[in-house]
Amino acid sequence: MRGRDGQHYARRWWLCHAVPAPHHPVVPLLSSSRPRTTAFLTRLHPHAPAILIMVSALCLAALGGAVMKLLAGDLPPVLLAWFRFAIYGAILIPLAFWRGGRACLRPSRPLVQVLRGLLLAAGNTFFILGVVHVDYANAIAILYVYPFIMVWLSALMLGEPVSRPAWIGVAGGFCGVLMVMRPDPAALEIGALFILVTGATVAVQMLLNRKLGTESDPLFVSMWGAVVAALALSLALPFAWQVPTPDQMMLIGAVGALSALSNTLMIVAMARAPAGQIAPFTYFEIIAAIIIGMVMFGTLPDELSWAGMALIAISGIAVKRFPGALKLRRREKF
Numbered sequence: 001m002r003g004r005d006g007q008h009y010a011r012r013w014w015l016c017h018a019v020p021a022p023h024h025p026v027v028p029l030l031s032s033s034r035p036r037t038t039a040f041l042t043r044l045h046p047h048a049p050a051i052l053i054m055v056s057a058l059c060l061a062a063l064g065g066a067v068m069k070l071l072a073g074d075l076p077p078v079l080l081a082w083f084r085f086a087i088y089g090a091i092l093i094p095l096a097f098w099r100g101g102r103a104c105l106r107p108s109r110p111l112v113q114v115l116r117g118l119l120l121a122a123g124n125t126f127f128i129l130g131v132v133h134v135d136y137a138n139a140i141a142i143l144y145v146y147p148f149i150m151v152w153l154s155a156l157m158l159g160e161p162v163s164r165p166a167w168i169g170v171a172g173g174f175c176g177v178l179m180v181m182r183p184d185p186a187a188l189e190i191g192a193l194f195i196l197v198t199g200a201t202v203a204v205q206m207l208l209n210r211k212l213g214t215e216s217d218p219l220f221v222s223m224w225g226a227v228v229a230a231l232a233l234s235l236a237l238p239f240a241w242q243v244p245t246p247d248q249m250m251l252i253g254a255v256g257a258l259s260a261l262s263n264t265l266m267i268v269a270m271a272r273a274p275a276g277q278i279a280p281f282t283y284f285e286i287i288a289a290i291i292i293g294m295v296m297f298g299t300l301p302d303e304l305s306w307a308g309m310a311l312i313a314i315s316g317i318a319v320k321r322f323p324g325a326l327k328l329r330r331r332e333k334f
Contacts, residue, residue, distance in 0.1 A: 064258035087256025117228020123201035133191025179308030
């Protein structure tokens, strides 16, 4: 089911069937009151608790993106992105004050923080513009072009060495993205191009995270990114403002809450295990997007898209494993 009718169908499904999240969804992983659960997971894998937290965060992030797709057909992308960051920031500001007090008001590398926030604003707006026209699972798969762009930029701009096997993995990842996009010069899919631009902005954000991650608390960085993005998008509000309906406001609130929760869980996961141990599991977001797309929008990828998604995941994992490839450190991905 596609187009505006598909959006309305999916919205009715969400409003009728969405089940509120448990009151304390992550307590078993984050609280010392349940040591047996953590001990059991650790026996399965040394970093199993962190991996499970990351997978949960990715599922929540995929769900938040799907809710944005529901709203994207009826609300201007700039307005929707502004609401997301405004709510996200409103949630993170008190958490940042609770964690660090007034220190959160003195960010390191303020110009880099501002640049990162502007990229967040642009990337989210482009994603919303694109996801209206692209099946949800395909959109998330295309978005995962960012690790390959990141490796390319690190070699081009930072002069970091990249081995030949890693370059082969990058080439395989780009081929996988092209298999999902299937660009046709005669009928160019503008939505897929918007998602591709979003992937490029995410790659640059990751490189900026490398500068900020060793100097700032990731929660402070996330807070400043949300604040800067909301302020930047506010400049366009007079040209895009419309009053959402009560149902739309409920979904907008869900997007903001899911964004805050998923990003906070990612920070927790990256603090509990080396990034190299968690990175291969980030592609679970594509699996989550396939399931969510099937349930909420009634769509499934075709055979070529399945093959492209598999190639993206395999190439991405290979790039992270090959010697000489770009390695994310513990605090870089947030």
